[in-house]
Every structure is written in C-alpha cells, then in structure tokens.
Amino acid sequence: MATEPLPPQKTASADRGAPVTAPEDAVPAAGSTGEPLVRFDKVVKRYGDHVVLDQLDFTVDRGEHVTLIGPSGSGKTTILRLLMTLEKVSDGVIWVNGSPLSHVRTPGGALKPAGEKELRESRKKIGMVFQQFNLFPNMKVLQNITEAPISVLGKDREEAETRARELLDLVGLAGKVDAHPSQLSGGQQQRVAIARALAMEPEILLLDEVTSALDPELVAGVLELLGDIARNTDITMLCVTHEMNFARDVSEKVLMFDAGRVVESGTPEKIFSDPSHERTREFLDAVL
Ligand SMILES: Nc1ncnc2c1ncn2[C@@H]1O[C@H](COP(=O)(O)OP(=O)(O)OP(=O)(O)O)[C@@H](O)[C@H]1O
Numbered sequence: 001m002a003t004e005p006l007p008p009q010k011t012a013s014a015d016r017g018a019p020v021t022a023p024e025d026a027v028p029a030a031g032s033t034g035e036p037l038v039r040f041d042k043v044v045k046r047y048g049d050h051v052v053l054d055q056l057d058f059t060v061d062r063g064e065h066v067t068l069i070g071p072s073g074s075g076k077t078t079i080l081r082l083l084m085t086l087e088k089v090s091d092g093v094i095w096v097n098g099s100p101l102s103h104v105r106t107p108g109g110a111l112k113p114a115g116e117k118e119l120r121e122s123r124k125k126i127g128m129v130f131q132q133f134n135l136f137p138n139m140k141v142l143q144n145i146t147e148a149p150i151s152v153l154g155k156d157r158e159e160a161e162t163r164a165r166e167l168l169d170l171v172g173l174a175g176k177v178d179a180h181p182s183q184l185s186g187g188q189q190q191r192v193a194i195a196r197a198l199a200m201e202p203e204i205l206l207l208d209e210v211t212s213a214l215d216p217e218l219v220a221g222v223l224e225l226l227g228d229i230a231r232n233t234d235i236t237m238l239c240v241t242h243e244m245n246f247a248r249d250v251s252e253k254v255l256m257f258d259a260g261r262v263v264e265s266g267t268p269e270k271i272f273s274d275p276s277h278e279r280t281r282e283f284l285d286a287v288l
C-alpha cells in the first residue's frame with residue numbers, strides 16, 4: 001500500500017532520486033479531440049472454440065489509472081497481452097490514441113490486421129510488468145534496463161545507461177547496477193522490471209499482478225513505488241491487482257470483468273463499497 005503523501009508536482013519524491021519523466025507526447029495536444037487513449041471496440045479473443053473475450057468494449061482516458069478486477073479466467077491477462085501485442089485479436093479493433101493497434105489502414109481506408117512490423121512499432125508505446133518479473137537472467141541489472149532502449153528505440157549506449165542509472169536510483173537500487181537477477185530478492189527483481197518498463201518511456205504501463213509472487217513483507221515497497229509513478233508521471237496505467245487498498249489509493253476507475261465482458265465499472269469507492277451487480281459482490285466477498 002502506498003503510504004506517504006507526495007507533493008502534487010510531477011517530479012519524483014526527493015528520497016528516490018531522479019524523476020520519472022513521461023514521454024513528451026503523453027500530454028494531450030492543444031485542441032485534442034478527447035478521444036480516449038485506449039478503446040476496445042467489440043474485441044473478441046478466441047482460443048479454438050473457447051471465447052475468452054466476448055465483444056469487449058471499454059475505454060481508458062489519457063493519464064487515467066485503471067484497475068482490472070475479476071475472477072480467475074475472466075480474461076484480465078489476455079486484455080493486457082493483446083494491448084502489449086503479444087496476442088492478436090480474433091475480431092474487433094483495439095484503438096490507441098485514435099489509431100488501430102491491432103490493424104492498419106489500407107490505402108482505401110479499410111482496416112486489415114497489422115503485420116509484425118506494425119506490431120513492433122506499436123509495442124514501443126507500451127510497457128508491461130509481469131507477475132514473474134521475466135528479467136533476462138544472463139544479463140546484469142544495467143543491461144536488463146538498457147537492452148530494449150538500445151535495440152528497439154535506437155538510443156545510444158551512453159544515453160541509455162545514464163537513464164538506466166537514474167531509474168535504478170528512482171526504484172531504490174542504485175547499488176545493484178552490476179548484480180545479476182539471481183543475486184536479487186523478488187522485490188528487488190520486480191523493481192528492476194519496473195525500471196526496465198519505464199526505460200522505454202511508455203505512454204501506457206500494464207501491470208499484471210506484479211506483487212502476487214512477492215513475499216508479503218516486500219509487497220508494500222513495490223506498491224509504494226507504483227503509487228509514486230502514478231502520482232508523479234502522466235503515464236496511463238492499467239493494473240490487474242488483488243490489492244484493493246492500492247486500487248483505492250491509485251486508480252480513478254475500476255473495471256470488473258467476468259467471462260470476458262465488463263460486468264460494471266466505476267470509482268473504487270463505488271465498486272468496493274456499493275457494487276451494483278451481484279457478481280461483483282460475490283467476487284469482492286471472496287477476495288476481500
Ligand atoms: N494461450 C492460450 N491458449 C488457450 N487458452 C488460453 C491461453 N491463454 C489464456 N487462455 C484461456 O483464456 C482464459 C482467460 O485467461 P486469462 O489469463 O486472461 O485470465 P485472468 O483473468 O488473467 O485469470 P487469472 O486471474 O487467473 O490470472 C482462461 O480460460 C485461459 O485458460
């Protein structure tokens with residue numbers, strides 16, 4: 001749970017060192033159309049005959065922090081993997097910033113499924129942190145963070161390393177630059193994974209149960225770091241979590257999923273204290 005209140009300005013707290021800076025284009029342009037940053041438009045995901053996402057519609061506004069809740073198997077991870085372009089939609093369209101993420105426009109204006117090249121391009125805007133950290137075990141901490149900025153964004157090594165050191169300072173791991181992941185605790189590995197995602201200067205940060213593999217005493221520190229990022233940057237966040245206090249502190253909107261559809265959405269106060277649907281009530285009774 002995030003604890004200390006932070007000053008409202010968009011800089012990191014003093015004790016965490018370098019600021020987390022959002023990409024310049026993460027701020028809406030003057031005269032912006034008000035188009036949501038993310039829009040799922042009748043998105044279907046099937047594995048064989050199994051319909052995992054069923055004509056799913058939802059939107060996320062720029063800068064919004066959204067918590068996704070719902071029972072196991074309801075499709076939460078699938079939603080994040082589709083956004084990360086690790087999976088392809090079976091039907092429907094995912095829009096990011098008014099452009100189709102899952103598709104490209106043909107010269108005639110029709111939409112066709114995006115190819116690998118377009119998907120790689122889309123992936124640059126989005127960062128993801130997984131439950132199991134997924135660090136590169138054979139690389140030192142610094143390299144884990146600089147690898148994608150150099151190979152995907154084309155940054156030069158010196159610039160990437162300077163930024164990686166700033167981010168390690170921010171996540172409280174300045175002393176671990178040369179460590180290998182196996183020499184770090186779970187909480188430290190997850191902080192590196194968060195730094196690695198931020199190094200890509202994502203517009204959107206996807207967090208999939210990032211504290212559920214951690215020892216209980218390490219959870220609060222990682223949640224506090226994520227709370228800092230939410231408060232001090234303009235990065236849009238989609239977060240799957242069972243940490244309801246964190247969801248209350250950090251998110252403006254909670255989406256409750258069941259069987260690949262949104263059962264209801266609302267503020268954390270509304271969803272956690274006065275849900276409209278029996279399915280939400282049952283779910284919250286089971287997890288709270
Ligand atoms: N690669 C795959 N092949 C076949 N079925 C899959 C695949 N990935 C996910 N599924 C199925 O899709 C459904 C939704 O899975 P998903 O991982 O999105 O659920 P979830 O809401 O994240 O659940 P949990 O809370 O347990 O993490 C599940 O029934 C799962 O078995």
Ligand SMILES: [Mg+2]
Pocket residue numbers: 076077078208
């Ligand atoms: Mg999941």
